[in-house]
Amino acid sequence: MTGATLLVELLTEELPPKALPKLGQAFADGIAAGLRTRGLAAADGAFRWFATPRRLAVTLAGVLPEAAAREVTEKIMPVSVALDASGQPTAALTKKLEAKGIPLTAVAGFERRLDGKAEALFHTSTVAGAKLAEVLAGIVQDALKALPIPKVMRWGDGDATFVRPAHKLTMLHGTSVVPGSVLDIQSGRTTRGHRFMSRGDIDIASADAYEPTLLAEGKVIPDFAERRADIEKQLVTEAGRQGATLGEYADLLDEVTALVEHPTVYVGEFEAEFLAVPQECLILTMRANQKYFPLFDAEGKLLNRFLIVSNMQMEDPSNIVTGNQRVVRPRLSDARFFFEQDIKAGLTPRVVKLGSVVYHNKLGSLGDRVQRMSIVARKVAALLGADENLANRAALLSKADLLTDMVGEFPELQGTMGRYYALAEGALPVVAEAIEQHYRPRFAGDALPDTNIGRALALADKLDSLVGFFGIGQLPTGDRDPFGLRRAALGVLRILMESPLPLDLVALIDESAASYAPGLLGSELPGPLFDFMLERLRNQLREAGHAQDVVDAVLALKPTRIDLVVPKLQAVVAFQQLPEAAALAAANKRIVNILKKADVTPGEPDVALLAEDAEKALFHAIVEVAPLARSHFQNEDYTDALRVLAGLRAAVDRFFDEVMVMAEEPLVRQNRLALLGQLAGLMNQVADISRLSA
Incomplete structure (x- = not known):
């Protein structure tokens, strides 16, 4: 029996863009696993997954219409229970065989062998292989249920639920439709292409014709990786024409790939006067709100041009470009307004307002937090030979930008805007840099603070979180870490180890704990927190490639000088x-x-x-x-x-x-x-x- 290519496609409303690649891969993996388990596809059989804003699909080569029959051996029961003293079947055996539909005459052919310490009867039978037409719909349904979807929705009058309403189901084996129903939709061979550029409903002649048919008649590039590569090629080419660079764009590229089916890149621009606003604000506005790709000069300075990835290919794209320029202008105007208003209000006057903002109901206000940070930052700065007064000034200003309009609109800019606003009111550059750098490292591989004032403030900030939440018993559990304590711990470890800084970690924990009001924290510190951080260090070192036995040998002594x-x-x-x-x-x-x-x-x-x-x-x-x-x-x-x-x-x-x-x-x-x-x-x-x- 020969196999043929199988196609499964589910057509839906627009799927969540940030989750699309994961959904596409998981959908294909689930279907491939279901077919392999039933013997309908080879364990190493090739398959491809497809994902566009409105579809999840997979094609698998060499899928059989019916799996080969197989022999199955099952234990019936111990001989002592199955046969009487004369070797005849007991009532217990007769009853079990009736339940299984095995004729009593088959007993003579049962195999007797040891099962542990007792002899037992075993029955071998031939089981017919699974038929694709009978099991495929169930496999698809199981694959959908297993997708990493936090919330589902119901639509129409049916009971079907999915992350988005589903409209069409295509299941083709070679050229034949595999019958079945999934999400209350009967399978067929008809799909839909691009919302505007397609010629309408499209019949897929065969599973092998799926991708070329969608591209030619539907104006859809179904393969996510190919679509991503096509967008990237167009972006790089157009940026080169503009004499510009793209900066960091990988995350945005993934998201945009999940938003379009037939990408075309166009160039837009905005008034150069907006460049007076800090470029981080404009970049975030374009990337986060509009999904545009900002352009930069060779030195990394923002230009007043950007690239648009459109879902339409037009001979005259002027309406698309003009429309996008018209849309982005109010966004940039808002960013300029927020910046100008924040500059007028100043940063220092906001410090006193931190006292009215709750940080945590057991740990006080943001004002309390910066006071604690200033105590620790001063002491760490002194240990590093830095100016304690500058560390104190940076600590007191470090959270003030959380109350600004710009950070209220774009929380990702906390610290960044603090630096700009501090410079605007005359703060020393080293203080302004520390305000920005104290959030570092924000993620794995992120840069570390590069000044001693910045390092002191970063350590004070992260230790305050760790000590505070450990002190009130709010420890991470399993996958839950609502206060980001694992990230904070890794940040402290990286700063101490990679800078490197000759500081004692237990002494730092004690200093941070001492900055809290007496009686506020439990008496368990620093032991559990230190052990928690050593475990993070152990994992980090192993991931960095250090041998496990070597790591265990060094950390067994519980070193407190992480730099060593x-x-x-x-x-x-x-x-x-x-x-x-x-x-x-x-x-x-x-x-x-x-x-x-x-x-x-x-x-x-x-x-x-x-x-x-x-x-x-x-x-x-x-x-x-x-x-x-x-x-x-x-x-x-x-x-x-x-x-x-x-x-x-x-x-x-x-x-x-x-x-x-x-x-x-x-x-x-x-x-x-x-x-x-x-x-x-x-x-x-x-x-x-x-x-x-x-």
């Missing part, structure tokens, strides 16, 4: 390359286990109690290398420190070969435990070396 974590990781990796590493790691693991079982706190070893030559040799070896190793530790030369400690291998091996640690004499035993404790303390200053042992 990466150098320690590098030192451990270098240590692993030494020939002595494996033996020392194994010995260290043995030491840890011995000390744990001894359940005592070893002190300093007493030279007078060293009886065996091997333990004397180990003691003198430790005394010899300890000063140099400690010197390297203090100078943060972790690789050299571990290399020096590798020289202890011979003495350690001899000790374990010749010395009984758990001697009968209590003083001798305690002294040997003290010696091992001294060794473990020396060796594990960079990482828990025992965790490197296989």
Whole structure:
């Protein structure tokens, strides 16, 4: 039996644009999985997904009209229950066979074999394969139900529900319509093309003809990736003609691709006088509200031109261009009005109004928040050798732009507008930059603050959130993180680690907690918060490509100087390359286990109690290398420190070969435990070396 290409297309009202690629891929994956499970499509069979504003579709090659029959073996019941003493079927077996529709005469052909410790009867039968015509509608329905859709809607008089009203269903196997109903719609071969450029309803002759027919007769590019590539090519080409660049446009390109079926790029422009407004405002207005692509000069300065991705291809596009220019002008005028009004009102006068804005009902107002931030920012700035007064000024102004008209319209501009408004009222550039930079990093891969004032304020801001919400028990759970604490934690870690900054994380947590009013927070800090952040650090380091055993070894010591974590990781990796590493790691693991079982706190070893030559040799070896190793530790030369400690291998091996640690004499035993404790303390200053042992 040969297969043919299968087409499934659901035609709907306009689908959510930001979710369209995910919906298209998930729809195709669900249908492919359903067909494969039933043996109607090969496990590695090729398929393509399509998604436009008004359709989800998939084509799969080599789909069978009917799956091959297969043998199915099932356990019936234990022999002791199924057969009596004479080997005849019991009433229990007879009843079960009747329920399954298996004739009693088939018992003679049942297989007897062990099932665990008891013998059981097994029945093998041939089951007919699934028929495409009988199961396809159910597969499509299941695929639709499994789509990542938060809310569905009902339309018309039926009971069908989906993210948008559905109008047509096409299910073709080769050239034949596969009968079935999905969302109360009977399948057929008719679809619709572009709303305005198509010739009307379109018959699809065969599944293989789907894409070329839609393109030729419907004026629709159904493949999302191809449509995206076509738009990008037109954008880049037109930007080149304009002698301009596009800046960052990937996210907008995805969204626009989900809004058009037959894209054509045109050039629009606006009055140059609007360029007096900060370009971030104009860019966001064009991108977020109008889905336009702003154009920039070689230095990244905004031009008074933009690109329009239209869903219409016209010989004379002047009406389209004029219409879009007419639409964008009021938007830009609003942005200019907001900016001018905010400048008049000033930034500093808004600071006092922060006291009337609730930050959280248990954590006070935004005014309380900036006061706490200023305390921490001053202390961090002092530790970094920066001006405490400038840090204080930046902290007090940092949230004032939240009360401006511009940020009220575009929350994404918080910090950015604070910088502009601070400069407008005469603030020092370093203060204005800190206001903008204290939100960094906003997302994975985002730039970090690049001034010490900005770093101090960014740390104060993120630590205030972490300490506050942990202090009142509002911890992230599962996928829920309403206050963005995971992002804040990663921001703190990245600033400390990548800047890098020689600051103690636990001390920072304590400083932030101390800025809160007494009794406001619980008494659990900093432990749970520090552990939470270390776990975020563990995941971040693994994602960055560091080996799991190395990460676990370094973080096992719960380092509080996050800036030293990466150098320690590098030192451990270098240590692993030494020939002595494996033996020392194994010995260290043995030491840890011995000390744990001894359940005592070893002190300093007493030279007078060293009886065996091997333990004397180990003691003198430790005394010899300890000063140099400690010197390297203090100078943060972790690789050299571990290399020096590798020289202890011979003495350690001899000790374990010749010395009984758990001697009968209590003083001798305690002294040997003290010696091992001294060794473990020396060796594990960079990482828990025992965790490197296989």
